[in-house]
Amino acid sequence: MSNIPELDHLKLSLDDIKLATNNFADDNLIGHGGFGRVYKGQLPVSTRSSEPAGTINVAIKRLDGKHGQGEHEFLMEIFMLASYKHDNLVTLIGFTDEGGEKIIVYKHEARGSLDKYLANKDLTWSQRLQICLGAARGLVYLHSGAGLGHRVLHRDIKSSNILLDVNWEAKISDFGLSKIGPTNQAHTFLVTKACGTIGYVDPQYVKTGTLSKESDVYSFGVVLFEVLCGRFAFVGEYEDERRFLVGLVKHHEGSKTLDKIILPNLQEQMKPDSLDAFLRIALQCLNEQKKYRPTMRSIVQELEIALQLQTNITSTRLWGSFAGGEPWSIRLESHQKLRKIFIDHQSFIYSIAFATQDINNDLEIIGIQGTFGVVPTVPFGNIPLISSLCFLTNKKTHGPFGMEEGTRFSESWNVGSLRGFYGRAGSYLDSFGCLLKAMP
Template sequence: MTTTIPKFAHLQIPLEDVLNATNNFADDNIIGRGGLGLVYKGHLQRSGELITISALRLDRRHSGGVVEFWTEVSMLSDLKHPNIVSIVGFCDDKHEKIIVTTYEAKNGSLKEHLSSPKLTWTQRLKICVGVARALSYLHYDEGRGYGVIHLNINSSTILLDENWEPKLSGFKVSIKQSLNRMYQVILSEPIGTIGYVDPEIEKTKGVTYKSDIYSFGVVLFEILCGRKAFVPNDANRLLAPLAIHQYEKKMLKEIIHPALLNQMSPHSLEIYSKVAYSCINGERTNRMDTNNIVNELEKAIESHEDFQLQQAEQQVQRLNLVRPVFFYFCFDVITLFPV
């Protein structure tokens, strides 16, 4: 049976089209597993154009998945931002529920690259800024008339395109809230992935947009340290309390990814770590606002780029000093041993 919700009518995609796009949900097209079911890659004809898509197929055994399915459709239908995945449409036909988005994860999810020495400090900073801008849009954009509390920020829901630009996904448990009430607590059970869940939820019995800030702070430390938020068999299973301890003891460098230490400027690290610590430390009221986070992370990038420029200039100066010495050496050799 097909949905009759008028608001979403223009987004409906026939099941036959999705089956053709994914080769009948062929195993070879599986690219991941979302919280609601398997995700398939495919190619779909849309408005005369062949586009590459991701199709999240709701697992029929997933209890309560129907509510989460419609939450995600509802959220994505309203959200338009370069750092948020774009919905193509959905299928609600013949007991199948499928969310179709543009294929954004050409470089997988952030989680897959946390420990990679190939992901540079510059790339990591730009990923952080992109996610922060997406959060600022969710929390403050006045064009919608309401804010969005994501409640599922983690390194798995941050996808990376071919240019390593982040695309935020995973809106299945998101909440809409009036912009002037984003500070107010919405009664809720702890929601999210272990290691990222705001500890204030249990204390206040609810969430605010600052719950997203906490989760993002954990991601910031994941990116800095090159390790996951939760490592089951590790002595320090949870990254957040470890990061707080190391920061307060001025021993943060001990847990930073070794491949990054020689890349980062001291000032960019200082700005970045202060932001990350602000996001996860103490009560919600002490957490930095999203817009301030964007501004500070942009400063961290500027500081790092200035540092790189200075290093490049120093390298050129060293080369310029070496060249005359080499010239005079060659001149002396020719003088001593004329041809």
């Protein structure tokens, strides 16, 4: 690969990678893909990083040209992940292009890829909806928020390219086949040789060679039905069109028997309205005609509705920064209540932690007040942070904690309505919101 100064900060030593994988030992092998083999390992955190000293768990993807991907895919993957950052995209650590090796290193996501969990009976319907939502949000970013005047078309959306972190948050991966197209028109079309994975590829893309964002939508629709049915895109047990999951779905949709192919244990959990909302948007994704497929933004909205109908939980406005730190949440089960809230603060909130209990008591949080604003001493620029919090209960008011400076916010609710909190946090508490039981 020719020298590209903009990527120099991402270059890693081949010796360090060999050391991290014990020279690519089979014991560290965690997967295979169109790129080659994937290994796990640990690398020291770079002194140029803002992270504290130590090591980071990584996934190391080693190019094997025999698998059909080469220099172009290698460069595309690096450029994409170096250029685009989002909570629901995999994180690039660096790469190596020396000693005849082409290697890409990512942050290791603890739970691996979604395809390993499709038939897992312990993965609940609510968790599956959350995973689908995360992946959909990642695609919204690629299609409409990745860059000024252009969008990214992934071209290989499938369950094995959706990774899961320790909290089951989805991360889209594998950008080697991606294309960049303009956003200054209603529909983006690129004429290109059809690529992707059988069972997921938009049939219109295969037929015409015309790629559009709706092609990603079709592939995502296949993933939605994989999650619902606990089956892979290629079913294989039939000799007709049903050998692919899309054909099986359309066969049962026509005969009004979709319930027969839904994972049985999920049917026991699902609220009918939640399933209806999910099916409504998932079926639209598979429409033969591109113009009738939804946008990814519409898909996110419908999946949020499906999740709210399943959990009876809705979220308040998020106060503070929409971009700082990493997302966090605490969600209370119906039998749980908050026992203690721990807050570390000075003139703004450093951290917040929660302890719950399963026993009944008559103390309830019924409201929250606080402030947020730009803290001048923060080295990251003009990022608004939560500067104070105050919790109102049916017994007394606790707080305020922190310095009451900036924009004020407040929210109140009925006794028994609180279902948790959510927000974003890095070195500080960047933002804060409430999860409440939805009103009937």
